[in-house]
Amino acid sequence: MRQPKSVNALEDLGRVRLSENFFLRDFLHSEIAIIHGFRNIPDDPDLAIAVGKVLCETLLEPLQARFGKISIRSAYRSTEVNHFGNVNKLNCGRNETNYAGHIWDRRDAEGRMGATACIVVNRFVPYYERTGDWEAMAWWVHDHLPYSDMEFFPKLAAFNLQWREEPIRGIYSFIPPRRGRLTEPGKANWAGRHDAAYAAMLSEIGGIG
Secondary structure (H helix, E strand, O other), X not given: OOOOOOHHHHHHHHOOEOOXXXXXXXXXXXXXXXXXXXXXXXXXXXXXXXXXXXXXXXXXXXXXHHHOOEEEEEOOXXXXXXXXXXXXXXXXXXXXXXXXXXXXXXXXXXXXXXXXXXXXXXXXXHHHHHHOOOHHHHHHHHHHOOOOEEEEOOHXXXXXXXXXXXXXXXXXXXXXXXXXXXXXXXXXXXXXXXXXXXXXXXXXXXXXX
């Protein structure tokens, strides 16, 4: 599939269904692109669609099935959009660190495919705002879903959720006072189950699954 050059072609691309509840259009919104006039469209639509399908089917759909509505904050970024966001300090890492991350249509330096979406689990927000316990959601995902990387942010407990070939399964937080690495391979808390860490969350917010 070629990069769309017309409104009709872009509409067709946006209608590509990545999973039961998600379409590619859901992931193309970018404030940087809107304000600064960039085209946030994949150079390689086939690769973006392929990794987007895995992200949705293996991570977003199970999470939404368990906790209800997920809101997409930021997802796909073109290399142009991400580079502009990086050099202008708009919370974007370097392009090279975002290949197989927010830049879905580029493989990383090791040739691995991947995709990242920054999401909000709507049902989780009141619990987080009352308790500050972002770790509950982090550990639930760690125990139940085949993610590669998570990064949590203070507002609404939004977090980057990445699927990638050869997953790392590491969790980082930008939320004080526990800003830093929660877990990664080699840490004592990485293996095994962590049911106690999210028992209170499940008791309070329940779920639909």
